[in-house]
Amino acid sequence: MPGWRLDDPASAWPALRTSCSTLVRQPAWQATCDAAARIGDRPTEAIVRQFFESRFTPWQLVNPDSSTEGLVTGYYEPLIQGSRQRNTRSRWPIHGVPADMLTVELGDVHPELKHLRLRGRIVGNKVVPYWSRQQIDDRGGQLPAPVLLWADDPIDLFFLQVQGSGRVRLPDGSMVRVGYADQNGHPYQSIGRWLVAQGELTLDRASMDGIKRWAQDNPQRLQELLHANPSYVFFRELPSSNDGPIGALGVPLTEGRSIAVDPRFVPLGAPVFLSTSFPNSSLPLNRLVLAQDTGGAIKGTVRADFFWGFGAEAGREAGRMRQQGQMWAILPNGMTPPALR
Known part of the structure; x- marks a missing residue:
């Protein structure tokens, strides 16, 4: 997985723990999520890297025509005005x-x-x-x-x-x-x-x-x-107290660490290694993310929508993102992707 060693997987740990709040109820994920809970909330990069490399197997996603690249777009949580x-x-x-x-x-x-x-x-x-x-x-x-x-x-x-979610600012300045x-x-x-x-x-x-x-x-x-x-x-x-917008998995999304996928090919909640580039750039964006959402336009095997976060700057990045990329579904040892079952 190109760039695996350059990313800090500990930055994706909170998103993994969030996914596990739902995945732990599935037998295939229970042992993995229980082990993550024992590690706690603030592990070091080395501990997280060892956790993934010992407990997971990466599966490269391949399109029906045998190509390994697909479209990576971006989305965000907008702020609009209303009453x-x-x-x-x-x-x-x-x-x-x-x-x-x-x-x-x-x-x-x-x-x-x-x-x-x-x-x-x-x-x-x-x-x-x-x-x-x-x-x-x-x-x-x-x-x-x-x-x-x-x-x-x-x-x-x-x-x-x-975008599928967002915040509405009311005339008194409060947010919904x-x-x-x-x-x-x-x-x-x-x-x-x-x-x-x-x-x-x-x-x-x-x-x-x-x-x-x-x-x-x-x-x-x-x-x-x-x-x-x-x-x-x-x-x-x-609830306005949520850490982020709620994705299709039913958990809050994490800025820069959540993506939307087609669940026919990537199990919701699963870690994914995404190898793409920043918007309108050749600068690599190689990152461990979590498949926590879906979308009406997100169809196909190698296809992702990258969550940039909240606000105008996130919106600018999301609006410009239309990159090519590769994806690996990172699943617990012994588990196979849906398309191979």
Whole structure:
């Protein structure tokens, strides 16, 4: 694993302990997580390195075409402005999960479809697709979903949905943390790529900042832009005391040490060694991270979304990150990756 000796694995130890709070209930992880608990919270680099090298086996992830490189993007926890009540400034709803949305876990019907679920709604005696983003917007107050908060800016709300979690600053300065609760079942479509296809932006300018600038310059086409992505995320309010946003594993994410993966190929909670580079750079980013999250756009074997943390600077790094990288799933000795079972 190139760069393994250059990274300090002790920096990933808190994230591992966080993963173990869930993984310890799984027989394959119990002995490993029990051993980590005995080591404690502040081990040295040497102790952590010996722990991984003696108890784990790295498995390099390989794409179906036998290539070993894949796309590594970035995400972060944004801060947006909003209010508990709708007013002339805060007019865009941050919705909770609709009461009429049906979720079917396909793995309960066919085990080979584990991690896949179907969202829809019942019309008569049929299950039909749930409303798209445009249909949800068109329904307005008729959507049977709670409004948790009201956002000041629709493009900021859109990127909150893309990131999957974030914080909302209220007029009195207090903060509310919201996290992913569910999604409408429609596939994620990149509005940056839509702008490129429309000839509005070049690919190198289709970053988050570039999209925001385009939206500011073209307010009359804002809805057309947002509706190019039919996916819609619903939120839940989270305790503000959490150390970080809650990922798909159900534990707080750790800045610079958590990634989102496709759980069909990497077990949620597992350590991963990521070999990539910093945004728009050839400077190596070789780091032990934890697979603690998933995402609608994170599909494939060698595919990761790197969590940069909270705030504007993290957002800038996340928005610029579109690198190639290699990945190794680091699993307890004797455990094999899902794709080999």
